[in-house]
Amino acid sequence: MAIDPVTLEILKNHCRAAAESMAFTLYRTAHSTFVKETEDFTTGLTTPEGLTFATPTELGATWFVGLNYGNVIKAIDHYDEGDIGMTNDPYSGYVCTHSPDMHIWKPVFHDGEIVCFVVGHIHNTDVGGAVPASLSRTLSEVHQEGIRIPPTKIVRRGEINQEILNVLLANVRMPEQNWGDLKAQIASVNTGERRVHEMIAKFGVETFREGIAGLLDYAEAQARDIMRELPDGRYFFADYLDEDVAGGYPCRIALTLDIHGDGCTFDFTGSDPQIEGSVNMPTGGAERHALMMVGLVYVLYSLNPRLFLNSGVCRVCTCIMPDGTIVNPRFPAAVGLRTLSVQRLQGVIIGAFSQAAQDRLPAGPASGGPIMNVNTIDNRTGRRVVASIDPITGGAGGNPREDGTEGSGANSSFLKNTPVEINEAEVPIKILRYGLARDSGGPGKHRGGMATELRFEAQAPNTRITARNRDRSRFTSWGMLGGRAGSQSRFLLNPGTDREENLGNTDILKIGPGDVVHIGSGGAGGWGDPLERDPEAVLTDVKRHMVSAGSAERDYGVVIAGGTVEAAATAVLRARLAAGRAEGGFFDFGPERTAYEAEWTEGNYTALTELLAGLPVHWRFFVKHRIFEAVDALPPERRRGDGSEVRDSYAQVVGRYPQLAALL
Template identity: 45%
Template structure:
C-alpha cells in the first residue's frame, strides 16, 4: 500500500461520513413506510472495478458489502457527467440486483473529465407491478410474474431527466407517487455524495484519493486474511433446508463445504438442490456474492470490529456454485423471495464455521424474516393502498457467552420495526398484539432469543396479505453444543374462534372484514448445556413468564421454592440429570431428524 496509514484512515473516515450522510438523506426523505421506518435501502461508493469501497455502519441494510457491480457498469458503453442509471434486473446486471422490487440507481463521479468512481443507492419498492400487490409471491414461477423488469438504462442523461422512461416505469406499478418520491430521495443522496466527494478531492488531491481507494480495498483484504489464517486448515461441511416452496412442499437443501487453506477460504455449494419454479432462487452468477457471504462478513466483523467495510475483505474468499441450482439459477427463474434462501446460507455458513472455531459462532437464529404486506382498494383515489405491516423477525441463536437476542436475528437485525401508531395511521387496521410469546424459550446455557407474536385485524373488504420469507414452519433452528433446538413458526386466521384456520406459510391470503391474523415467529436455538445455566437467570426467565417452573426443573435442573432458587435441591437434581442424557453437538429437532431418517443426506447427495 502506497498511502500513509494515517492518511488512509482519514480518507476511510471521510468516505464513511459521505455514505452515512447519503443514508440519512434517504431515511429522512423517503416516501414509503418500508423505506422511512424499516430502512430497507442501501448506499455506497463503488470503485471503477465494481467493488464497494465505502459502506455505512449506521443506516440502511447491512448485507450488501459483496454486491457485484462490474457487469452492470459494463452494460453502459459510455458514461458522462450527470448520467444516472436505473435498474432492477438481476440477469443483465450479473447479480447486482437480486429481485425486482429493489430499484438501484448509480451515478458516475467525474473530476475534471476523469471517471473516479461511482455513487450507488437502492430502495426496496413496495410495488413494481406483477402478479400481486407488493410484487412478491412464493408461487411466482418465473421472473415475468414478479413485476416490471428494468435493464440498466439512463434515467438522467448529462443531468436531463428521461421523462418517457420514468413515465413507463411509474405506469407499471400500483403506487407511482410513492415510488417517484422514493426515487427522488435516492437522487438527492447521490447528488449530495457527489458534492462531498468533490470536497475530499479538492482537499487531498485527485491522485491521493484514487490511490486511497485502491489501498483501502487492499487493506480490507489484508485484514480479512489475518482472521482467516487463524482458522484451522480443513474442510467443514454443513447443510440445512429452505421450506417455503408452496408449490411442492418439498424442503430444499443447501449444502456447503467450507475449506480453509492458509489465508484463503473456499465456499463450495455443490450438492445444493436445483433451481425451482417458485420465487426462492438466488441469482448470484456463481460469484463471491453478498447473498453467499453475509454470514462470513458477520464473522469477520465479530472477530475484528474495526475491519474496514469494503469489498476487499472478500478477496480471500472463493466460491463454487453449480449453474442451474437454487443459488445460481438460469433465466427466467423467479427470485422475489431470494432472501429466505440467503438466510439459510447464513445458517449453513455458521454451522460450518462453528465446527472450525466454536467460541464465536452462535446457534441458529430464527432463520427467517417475513416481510408481511397488505393491500386493499382505495375507494377515494380509485387505486390501491399498499403497505408493509412489519418485517417479522424471530430470536437470534444463543451465543457462546450470551443469551440470544429477543425479537431480532443477526441475519436481518438491520430491519427496524414499524411503530404501531405509524402503521395504524398509514393503513386501516388494528394491531391487537405485538409482543414476545410466553412459555416458548429454547433451553441452553445461553438460551435462544424469543420470537414475536403479532396479531392484527382488518376491516376493509378485499384485503390481500402476502408475505415473503416465512420459514421454519417445519424444521426448527438448530441448537449448538447441548442447547436445544428453537421453536417453529405459525400463522393463523381468527385464532381461538370457531373460524380458526392454521394457514402455514402465506402465499396470497384473502381476508374478509373483521378477520384477525396471528403471525408467530421462531425462537432461536440454545447454546451450551442447560444444566450449566446460572440458576438466577433461570429464575428470572420464570419470573418473566418465558418458561414455566416445571420447565425450569426438567430442562435446567433448577428447583424454585417460594420465589427463590433452592440451591441444595438444584445441585442434587442437576447431578441426577447429568447422568441420564447425551448432549448433541447439533440439535436439529425431531422434525428434521425424522425427515432425514426417511431421506438420509447420502441419498440426497
C-alpha cells in the same frame, strides 16, 4: 507510490462518512414505510470499475458490502456528468437480486474523468406483477415478479428520463410512493457526489485514487489475518427451506467450507436444483457474488468488529456453485424470495464456520417470520393502501458469552420494526399484539433469542395480505454444544375461535373486516448445556414471561416456588435430568429434522445430487419430487440410507417417462 497509513486511516473515515451522509439523506426523504422505517436500503461508493470500497455502518441493510456494480456500469457505453444509471432486473448483470430492489449509480467526474461511482438501492414496496408487493413463494418465473428495467439512464445530464419513468410508474400499484422513493435515491447519490468532491479538494485527486485501492487492500489484509487464526480443514453444514409448492419437500442448501491458510472456498455441491418457486438466488455463478458473501462478512466481522467493510473482505473466498441449482439458477427462474434463501444460506455459513471457531460464534439464528405487506382500502378516504407493516423477525442464537438478542438479531437485525402507532395511522388495520413469543428461544446455558409475533385485525373487505419469507414451519434453528433448537414459526387465521385455521407456509391471503391474523417467527438456537444456566437467570426469564415455569423445569431443571428458586430441589432435578439423557452431538437440529435425516441421510443426498446433475435443468425439480415420492413409499426394511434406494427410485422414474429416457 503507496498512500501512507495515517492518511489512509483518515481517508477511510471520510469515505465511510460520505456513505453515511448518503444514507441519512435517503432515510430522511424516502416516502415508503419500508425505506423510512424498516430501512431496507443501501448506499455506497465504488471504484470506477464498480467495486464497493465504502458503506455505512449506522443505517440501512448490511447485505451488500461486497456488491460489484461492474456489470451494470459496463452495460451503459458512455457517461456524461449528471447521468444516473438504474436497474431492477435480477438477470441483467446480477447486481439487482430481485425486482423490488431498485439500484442506481452515478459517476463522479474530476477534470472530465470518472474517479468513482456513488451507488445505492431501495426495496420498493411494490413493482407490479402477479401479487401485491410483487413477491410470493407461489410464483414460478421472474416475469411474474413485476416490471424489470434493464440497465439504463434514469437521469441524462441532470434531466429525468421521462419515458422510462412513465413506463415504471404505469406498472406499479402505488406510483406516487415509488416516485417519492426514487427522488430520495437521487438526492442520496447527489449527496454522495458532493462529499466525494469535498474529499478530492481536501486530499487531492491522486491521493483519493490511491486511497481507493488502498482501502480495498486494507480490508483484504484484515480479513486474511482473521482467516489465519482459524484451523485449516473441511467443514460441512447443511440446512433446509420449506419448499414453495403445496405438499413440497424440504429444499436443501449444502456447503463444504475449505479453510486453507489465509483464504477459504465455499463449495455448494449437494444443494438442491433450482425449484419451481421463488427462493432461487440469482448469482450468475460469480465466484464472489454479494449474496454468497453476506454470511462470510457476518462471520469475519463477528470475529473482529474492527474489520473495515468493503469488497476487499471478499477476496479471501471463492465459491463453487453448480449450474441450475438454487444457488445458481438459470433464467427465467423466479427469484423474488431470495431474501429467505439468503438468510438460510447465512445460517449455513455460520454453522460451517462455528465448527472451526466453536468458542467464538453463536448458535443458529432465528428465521421463518415474514415481512408483512397489506393491500387494502382506507375506509376514511377510499384510497388504496399498499404498505409494509412490519418484519416479523426472530432473535440471534445464544453465544459463548451471552444470550442471543431478543426479537431482532443476527442476520435480520438491520430490519427495523415499525411502531404500532405509525402502522395504524397509515394502514387500515388494528394491531392487537406485537411482542416476543414465550418459550420460543432455544434452551441453553446461553438462551437463544426469542421470536417476534404479531396479531392484527382487518378493518376493510378484500384485504390482501402478502406474508413473504414464511419459513421454519417444519425444521427449526439449531442449537450448539448442548444448546437446544429454537421454536417453529406460526401463521394462524382467527386464532382461538371455531374458525381457526393453520395457514402453514401460505403467503397470499384475502381476509375481511374482523378477521384476525396471528403470525410469529421461529426462535433462535441455544448455546451450551441448559442445565448449566444460572438458575437466577432462569427465574428472571420466568418473571419476565420469556420462559414458562414448565419450561424452566423441563428444559433447565430449575424448580421455582413462591417466586424464588428452590435450590435443593433444583440440584436433585438437574442431576436426574443429566443422568437420563443421551449423549448429544455438536448440533441439536430439533426432533423434526433429526427424524427426517434418519431417512434422508448424507448417502442418499450424495446419490440424489449426482443423479440430478446429469439431467437437463428443466427436468431436475420434477424428477426430485418423483424420487422423494418413491422413497417415501418404501417399507422400512428397504431403507438403507446408502443411496441405493435413491438410485433404484431414479431408475424407476426414468423408465416411467420415455421423454426423459430419450434425453439421457
